[in-house]
Amino acid sequence: MNVEQLAKLQYKQVNSIYPIIGGECNLQTVNAEPWLKVSDEGITLEGLCFDRQGNLYFVDCSGDNVCRGSFPDREIKIIYHSPGLHPAAVKIHKDGRLFVCAVGDLKSTGCILAMQPDGSDVEEIVPPSAGYCVNDMVFDQKGGFYFTDFKGIPTNTIGGVYYVSPDFGTILPVLQNMAAPNGVALSKNQKYLWVTEFNANRLHHINLLEDGIQIAPYGAFIPYTFTGYRGPDSCCIDSNDNLYVAMARQGRVLIFNKTGFPIGQVLIPGRDKGNMVNTTHPAFIPGTDQLIICTNDGTNGGGAWVYIARGFTTGHLGYQFSE
Template sequence: MTMQYAEQNSPVPIPPAESGLATQIATPWFKVSDQTLQLEGLCFDRDGNLYFLEVFGGSIFRLDPRSMKLSTVFSLAGRNPASIKIHKNGQLYISCLGDFTRGGLLICNPDGSQQRTILQDYVVDDIVFAADGGFYFTHFVGTSCEPTGGVYHVSADEVVTPIMEKMAGPNGVALSVDERTLWVTETSANRLHRIDLTADGKSIAPYGTSVPYHFTGYHGPDSCSIDCDDNLYVAMYYQGRVMAFNRLGFPIGQFLLPGRELGHHLLTTHPMLVPETNQLLICTNDPVGKNGSWIFSAEGFARAHQPYQFK
């Protein structure tokens, strides 16, 4: 008997353990470029503008969802920016991969003025703010056989404290609604970490670490974000989909990009809910099909969590 390929011999088949999850097909929302741009860092400001970036070219974009007008605000060419988060004071905090051995965190005004850089000894991939004005960041280094990365806490006065080290490419980071649980995706080890924090948020609670999920397939989990019900959304890089997990790390659903079964729109990097709605935006690009760079839309499980910047 000759074995038969499943799913039209797709390069990215859905693993059997995930094929029964609640599934939604995302729809095109905005085409950013005809070029293949590594889009990342979806983040809304208080006026409803969407900021995001292109990693390898360094462009910082702003999209007005009312007019759907896209503008390039400024450029960080050569710094390989990886995420944007907006502080309560309105400043942009832009994670920079740098030369992939040293990067940093760039802090500036929304127009790119008054720039300063901290954490220059780290390859900063993503951050998430806490209510006290501090934040957590991932140091995106390490391989599956040499785990040298980690996740760290930075206080409001910029004191760095390690939370977890010896990680293989820690990437996305998110904080639960009550700020007692830290989520970290470990790209090069294909793992999702759930970390229970002490009351001060600067260390791990007793018996506070677990790996509730091991991902399957190439390449691995990327950026992540939460909704107001503490569900976690994780972009699956080179799989053209986003997976959703409940507050304990059990998978509850997935969002697929159209054409992924043929190899299109696979470079999915970041899911983010539109403030005050359950609209989930997903950025990606399509090096296989040459269909450019896009933001897709789907319907999340719950409304967006109101993050630090809006409180």
């Protein structure tokens, strides 16, 4: 046989550095718009969260800062700084305190700190000595919370999800043997836990028993496996129990219905050329269907921004601070 007569593989024209593949191409898609510029530098933003007064809290992980954005003047202020902290999320307890998750050295010095909205009266809820690498958390209606221990790779699954009791005195495992669990969210009825597994590119849907710790028989599912470089990051739900998952290094947010089927996506402009692709965290402006997304441009010169788009319906704060 003449080798020259064999068909040769050819590169197809792909107009994106981060192409959207398969059925995801046919999802309902909207483009986000710039909303708030945070920095001229490509710092790593995480943990978007509004308080009762409409102030926006977020963290600068790379700069070890917890920040507050005041509106309508859009003034950004650093309220807490601790070298080596590397904060990854901030949530607001019903008593008004900020709960800040930190990954520390990405091995064993992570923690959860509670503080007043001005950054004062800092208290260790989960101390660095506990040995976790805390990435994200979500409160339940009892006043306890779940957090992700952001450790592990597919060949060394040492990460997990843990529950802290309402008196903050007990830490119990919920899921273990994971490869860097990242985002965590609760369904409206508090019976289902969503977890994104960053280093395994997977989405978990967990049916919890009444104690909120044990998993129901045949109650642990992986409804979706993601594709591409870097994995799923933080997540949130809307009032219809749809789940919004930020895709790190892909410049987009994927949206799933309450049974884990993809139903839509939000794209960051410039992603096809590799700009603003470091999408880490989605959140809703309270009482609206307006979804904000934090992202940064790395070393490309575009800085760090919060973008905005409209979701399927209004956001759901749950027990973030409303109860």
